[in-house]
Amino acid sequence: MSIPRNAFQQMKMIIRDQSRVLASEEDLVSYGYDASFGFYLPDLVVQVNSAEETAGILKLANRFKIPVTPRGQASSLSGGPLPVKGGIVLDVSQWNKKLIVDSEDLVAVVSPGVVTAQIDKAAAKYGLMYPPDPGSSQMSTIAGNLAENSGGPRCLKYGVTKDYVIGLEVVTPQGEIMRTGGRTVKNVSGYDLTKLIVGSEGTLGVITEATLRLVPRPPSSRTLMIIFDHFIDSGKMVTKILTSGILPAKIEMMDGASIRAVEAYKPLGLPTDAEAILLVALDGHPAAVKDESEKIAEIAKNTGAKEIKVAKTDQEAGELWQARKLVSPAIVRTKPTKISEDATVPRSKIPEFCARLQEIKMKYRIDLVVFGHAGDGNLHPNIICDKRDKKEMERVEKAIEAIFHAALDLGGTLSGEHGIGTMKSAFMPWEFSPEALDMMKRIKTAWDPNNILNPSKIFPVPGQRLVLSE
Amino acid sequence: MSGDPRKKLAYNETFDCIQCGSCLPACPTYKTMGKETQSPRGRINLVKMAAEGKISLDKLKGPINLCLGCRACERVCPTNVKYGKILESAKEALYEQEMDMVSPVKRFEEDLFYKQIFPKRHMLNTASNILWFYQKSGLKTVAHLTGMNKLLPHSLETFEQATPKISSPSHRHHRPKRLFPEGKPLFKVGFFTGCVMDAVFDRINDLSMELLAACGCEVVAAEGQTCCGALHDHGGRTDLTQELAKRNIEVFEQESFDYIVNNAGGCGAMLGEYAHLFEDDEEWKQRAERFAKKSVDISVLLAQLPLPIKKEIHCRVTFQPSCHMTNVQKVIHEPLQLIRTIKGLDFHPLDDPDFCCGSAGVYNIVNYEESMKILDVKMADVKDKNPDLIVTTNPGCLLQMKAGIEREHLGDHVRAVHLVELLAEACGLN
Numbered sequence: 001m002s003i004p005r006n007a008f009q010q011m012k013m014i015i016r017d018q019s020r021v022l023a024s025e026e027d028l029v030s031y032g033y034d035a036s037f038g039f040y041l042p043d044l045v046v047q048v049n050s051a052e053e054t055a056g057i058l059k060l061a062n063r064f065k066i067p068v069t070p071r072g073q074a075s076s077l078s079g080g081p082l083p084v085k086g087g088i089v090l091d092v093s094q095w096n097k098k099l100i101v102d103s104e105d106l107v108a109v110v111s112p113g114v115v116t117a118q119i120d121k122a123a124a125k126y127g128l129m130y131p132p133d134p135g136s137s138q139m140s141t142i143a144g145n146l147a148e149n150s151g152g153p154r155c156l157k158y159g160v161t162k163d164y165v166i167g168l169e170v171v172t173p174q175g176e177i178m179r180t181g182g183r184t185v186k187n188v189s190g191y192d193l194t195k196l197i198v199g200s201e202g203t204l205g206v207i208t209e210a211t212l213r214l215v216p217r218p219p220s221s222r223t224l225m226i227i228f229d230h231f232i233d234s235g236k237m238v239t240k241i242l243t244s245g246i247l248p249a250k251i252e253m254m255d256g257a258s259i260r261a262v263e264a265y266k267p268l269g270l271p272t273d274a275e276a277i278l279l280v281a282l283d284g285h286p287a288a289v290k291d292e293s294e295k296i297a298e299i300a301k302n303t304g305a306k307e308i309k310v311a312k313t314d315q316e317a318g319e320l321w322q323a324r325k326l327v328s329p330a331i332v333r334t335k336p337t338k339i340s341e342d343a344t345v346p347r348s349k350i351p352e353f354c355a356r357l358q359e360i361k362m363k364y365r366i367d368l369v370v371f372g373h374a375g376d377g378n379l380h381p382n383i384i385c386d387k388r389d390k391k392e393m394e395r396v397e398k399a400i401e402a403i404f405h406a407a408l409d410l411g412g413t414l415s416g417e418h419g420i421g422t423m424k425s426a427f428m429p430w431e432f433s434p435e436a437l438d439m440m441k442r443i444k445t446a447w448d449p450n451n452i453l454n455p456s457k458i459f460p461v462p463g464q465r466l467v468l469s470e
Numbered sequence: 471m472s473g474d475p476r477k478k479l480a481y482n483e484t485f486d487c488i489q490c491g492s493c494l495p496a497c498p499t500y501k502t503m504g505k506e507t508q509s510p511r512g513r514i515n516l517v518k519m520a521a522e523g524k525i526s527l528d529k530l531k532g533p534i535n536l537c538l539g540c541r542a543c544e545r546v547c548p549t550n551v552k553y554g555k556i557l558e559s560a561k562e563a564l565y566e567q568e569m570d571m572v573s574p575v576k577r578f579e580e581d582l583f584y585k586q587i588f589p590k591r592h593m594l595n596t597a598s599n600i601l602w603f604y605q606k607s608g609l610k611t612v613a614h615l616t617g618m619n620k621l622l623p624h625s626l627e628t629f630e631q632a633t634p635k636i637s638s639p640s641h642r643h644h645r646p647k648r649l650f651p652e653g654k655p656l657f658k659v660g661f662f663t664g665c666v667m668d669a670v671f672d673r674i675n676d677l678s679m680e681l682l683a684a685c686g687c688e689v690v691a692a693e694g695q696t697c698c699g700a701l702h703d704h705g706g707r708t709d710l711t712q713e714l715a716k717r718n719i720e721v722f723e724q725e726s727f728d729y730i731v732n733n734a735g736g737c738g739a740m741l742g743e744y745a746h747l748f749e750d751d752e753e754w755k756q757r758a759e760r761f762a763k764k765s766v767d768i769s770v771l772l773a774q775l776p777l778p779i780k781k782e783i784h785c786r787v788t789f790q791p792s793c794h795m796t797n798v799q800k801v802i803h804e805p806l807q808l809i810r811t812i813k814g815l816d817f818h819p820l821d822d823p824d825f826c827c828g829s830a831g832v833y834n835i836v837n838y839e840e841s842m843k844i845l846d847v848k849m850a851d852v853k854d855k856n857p858d859l860i861v862t863t864n865p866g867c868l869l870q871m872k873a874g875i876e877r878e879h880l881g882d883h884v885r886a887v888h889l890v891e892l893l894a895e896a897c898g899l900n
Contacts, residue, residue: 022505026529029519030506035490047504074506075491094504115495139491329548336485388485 003043003088007064011046014056020047020094031089034074034081035136036423037339037387037468042069042083049095049113051169051177051208058206059175061088061452068173069454070202072113072141077340078421080148080201084456090206092143101126101214105183107166108212112143116150119212128214131158134417143207149199151417153250153281156375158215160417162198167211170197173204173448183211196443201419202454204447218283221249222293223317226278226300227271227307231255234276235351237303238374241280242347244299246292250281251375255354258327258371265330268323274306278374279324281317324371331369337387339396339468343407344378344416356406357381364399366392378416393469400466404430421457426464475566476521480559484518486551487511493543493553498826499536502843507533510543510553517560527567534560536840538833539704540793540826554798555746558703565706645672648690649679655688656775660722662732662741662765665697667865674865677894678733678768684897685775689731694721698732700740700794704831708747715744716754719761730761733768733890735792735864736831738799741765767795769863769889773804780898782814785858787892789819790848790871792864793826805863805889812896818855825851829870841870842877849874860886 003011015021022028022045032039043066048054061068067087074081083089096113103126108119116137120130133152134140140150146168151160167181170193181187181194197205228234238251254262256275263270270277280296282289293310300308311317332338345353354370357379361368372380381403385396404414404427414424414431428437441459444451493510494500500509507516513533519525537557544553659682663675675691682689699714718741722730732738742765744758789809795801809817828834828844852860852874860875862868871886894900 022507025525026516026533027505027507029525029529030509030512030515033489033515035488073491073494074489091506136491139494329550332486332488332549336488338488 002086003066004064007060007066008044010060011044011057014053014060015046015048020049021045022047031071031074031091032083034076034079036077036079036082036421038079038082038084038422040083041086042089043086045089045091047091047094049092049111051171054090054171054206054208055175055177057088057090057175058171058173058452062174062450065450065452067455068206068452070143070147070206072144072147073115073139074144075136075140076144076148076419076421077342078148078201078415078419078423080144080419080421080454080457082422084422087452092206092208093141096141098209101128103128106214107183108214110142110210110212112141112207112209114142116140116142116145123214124217126214127217129217130164130212130214131155132161132164142210142212146198146207146210147200147202148419149417151373151376151378153252153373155417156251156373157247157249157283162195164213165194165198165210166213168194168197168207169209170205171208173450173453177208181211185213199419201421201457203444203457204453206453218249218285220286220289221281221283221317222289223311223320224280224282224293224296224300225309225311225320225323226280226296226305227274227309228276228278228304229274229306230304231275231354232351233304234278234374235354237278237300237305238350239348240299240303241296242375244295246282246295248280248292248296248375249283250279251373252279252324253277253371253374253379254279254324254327255370257369258331259323261330261333261369262323262326265333266326268319268326270323271306277323279320327369327371331367331382331384335367335384335386337385339383339385339400340418341381341383341400341403342372342378342416342418343381343403343412343414344376345407345410345412347375347377349410349412350374350377350379353377353379353406353410353412356410357403360399360402360406364395364402366396366399368399373416376416377412387468390469397466397468400468401427423466425456425458425460426466428458428460475563475570476523476527478559478563478566479517479521480552480556481518481521483552483556483559484514484521486549487514487518488549489515490548492546492548496542496546496824498538498540498542498828498844498847499840501825502840502847503536508536510547510551513537513560514551514553514556517556520560520563527563530560531564534564536837538793538826538828538830538844540830541797542793542824542826545797545824554743558706558708561704561706562708563706645676645679645691647693648688649683650688651683651686653686656686657688657728657771658726659687659689659771660725660727660730660764661689661691662695662698662718662722662730662737663691664732664734664737664865667734667737671865671868671888674733674888674890677899678731678890680899681772681890681894681897682731682768684778684899685772687771687775690725690727692721692724696721698734698737698740700736701831703740703747712747715747715758719744719754719757722761722764723757727764729771730765731768731771732765733863733888734866735767735795735799735801736866738765738767738801739794742799767799767801767804767863769804769808770801772893773807777808777811777893777897779812779896781896783812783892783896784814784816786816786818786856787859787861788852788855788857789817789823789861790827790852790867791823792862792867793824793830795863796824805861808889808893809861812892818857820851820855822851827867827870827874829864829866831866834866834870834873845870845874845877849878853878853880857884859892860884861889861892862886863889 031045067085069083070090071081073093092112098111100109123130133154134150254277367384369382506512679689699711703711748754827848828841834841860871
């Protein structure tokens with residue numbers, strides 16, 4: 001697909017600053033990837049910075065039926081910002097100036113390119129917190145988080161991105177600017193279009209402003225590291241904590257393979273014969289945090305924990321969390337390609353899901369490491385491979401299919417927080433009935449009859465399967 | 471030139487990048503230029519695509535030349551991508567390609583710059599002699615008459631105000647080659663003078679040697695040493711860099727030193743990475759490793775020694791660390807520790823100290839406009855701290871900070887100094 005000449009001329013009228021219209025080869029190839037898989041060349045990159053510009057571009061694209069792919073800073077693990085059908089990449093990452101915290105309404109109003117961590121940082125100045133904390137929060141834009149409905153460790157206690165969005169400004173695929181929701185926590189007027197847009201992966205509209213709910217920042221926190229000889233005990237431990245009346249901010253898990261990888265990468269004194277580590281973060285009133293951490297230590301003792309470490313200072317807590325942070329760099333040391341899945345199961349099924357993952361690892365002879373947000377059943381089975389090795393990648397493709405089968409079999413879902421994008425669209429019919437998928441498609445068609453906005457995402461093409469070998 | 475220049479590209483290293491985007495917030499040019507193309511992730515992708523023949527090599531030219539080489543991306547990279555290696559490989563490939571194509575005249579000019587000016591101290595001395603004369607006499611035409619202005623920053627106005635009072639040539643040539651401490655030396659130290667530092671800020675070199683001696687070291691400015699080669703390496707001239715490295719290694723092998731001390735973050739980074747230059751030459755690789763092991767920034771050594779501090783200094787200071795010291799040498803705490811040992815100082819760290827100042831070797835000469843945009847971001851942070859003094863650890867940064875002060879019209883109440891100058895003042899060495 002190439003941009004018709006007269007469309008290009010009109011575009012120049014909409015974006016007066018030509019430095020924000022990128023068409024050189026070196027620029028175009030720089031907007032063809034994200035943190036997932038695959039490369040697609042756009043025909044044009046437009047860096048918008050107002051709702052009016054966005055509306056102008058979409059009107060034009062809709063008229064000329066040019067595909068438009070919205071993009072933040074492309075840290076997506078599901079292929080959300082990949083311009084699969086070419087056309088225009090609509091880059092909102094430089095539209096990052098507006099970040100207003102209203103400490104009386106307890107909201108933040110932000111432009112789409114604001115980086116997630118900056119919102120929490122700004123809120124902290126008022127003793128407030130923006131809880132969603134995806135692993136990419138230091139570089140992900142809020143618009144990307146909204147489009148993908150991102151999660152993160154803290155979501156165990158506080159909920160995910162959609163739980164914090166109360167109002168949006170959206171440009172429709174026809175180029176109309178509209179507002180959804182508002183500035184109140186309670187709002188039941190009409191259909192909840194806000195929640196429909198959040199997680200729609202940039203297929204229904206382009207988010208141009210968001211009103212986000214903030215909560216009081218907890219005054220204190222504490223971290224515990226609990227080490228297990230048997231993986232199954234760590235799973236039981238998660239269930240016991242969550243049924244004991246305590247809701248930690250985070251419960252993160254590392255399996256034996258990730259423990260050994262981290263220890264080989266940077267010796268932290270982790271026991272390499274252990275089969276699982278749980279990291280538990282508590283937050284709230286200091287007295288409650290103290291009481292709860294003692295209770296958890298007690299539960300751990302009774303659940304066969306090998307060792308329990310309680311961080312006494314923030315610095316000690318930082319050292320304990322370092323183990324979890326080092327998993328990603330540690331596991332890619334042997335081979336360069338990392339495929340991070342986020343299939344999620346009901347919490348009670350975590351031990352069984354882990355057992356199935358081990359079987360898959362053996363059966364397909366893949367390097368599989370399991371870690372992630374055990375508290376909410378959102379594990380990250382990571383496959384370490386080399387995309388230049390065609391044979392290995394074929395086994396990886398099969399293993400990924402088996403992982404999805406296992407998760408769905410156990411009553412789970414394909415994706416807990418990364419989104420469907422291009423990576424998981426082939427498997428949508430496994431999770432949804434034809435009726436449910438058809439309803440989603442009808443919604444898409446109603447919003448975007450010409451299918452210009454982020455085409456080739458979410459919905460499978462008949463006969464489509466995951467292909468990872470180049 | 472023989473062979474395909476694309477073979478020079480560090481292709482395998484590009485596979486370490488998982489394209490997560492962690493480097494984006496750390497990259498100064500991504501911030502000021504606002505394009506993925508001008509980010510570490512973007513540049514790595516371009517190198518990879520060029521190596522695969524998917525784009526032509528000359529598409530790399532703009533983005534690679536506009537990279538500061540500050541390597542702030544390496545520190546935040548979760549998978550330890552060797553960005554420096556990828557960058558230098560791209561420069562080398564581009565240089566080869568250019569040499570295949572350019573006219574002999576251009577090639578001669580290039581060689582004049584790298585072969586004649588930087589390694590040859592008397593040539594740089596000529597440049598600084600002119601600067602001195604220029605300052606003393608006000609004869610602006612001198613630089614133009616001799617063609618020396620081509621070596622000076624693109625906007626001479628900015629840097630002319632920023633350049634320090636140059637010592638008269640006669641003084642510079644009389645610096646003692648060897649200083650002894652009172653009493654038995656704690657360490658015997660070879661002092662690396664660097665070429666820009668020695669030509670433009672030779673007073674800082676004098677003070678560095680005096681300071682080391684005052685702390686109990688025997689200090690030797692080893693005879694015959696040359697430029698560290700960093701500018702050549704960043705220019706893709708690996709062959710010349712190797713020559714310079716060999717000479718320095720030989721010179722500092724003449725005596726048995728406990729340490730080889732430098733006071734320029736950029737040079738120190740290069741000296742510490744000498745072994746990378748000799749990957750196919752085991753003998754030189756080992757000699758380079760021995761050299762690199764002894765090479766330290768002056769702050770690292772001073773932080774272990776008893777500083778003979780004589781007086782308090784009452785002023786408000788901030789600190790602009792050298793990127794190559796932070797990101798390559800990984801020297802972070804020592805300068806801060808030294809600043810904090812001086813009583814009376816009111817220290818206010820920058821919000822984003824790791825953001826490059828835009829000096830970056832000859833970047834502020836070659837890419838003046840872009841460099842100034844980066845400097846403006848830095849100066850906004852500096853102004854917010856309202857300091858009397860900006861402390862630096864590298865001559866390039868020092869010059870850039872001085873330029874920043876002029877640019878923001880802060881000259882009447884803000885000064886930029888090298889850490890050594892501040893310490894020397896506190897120790898009463900003047």
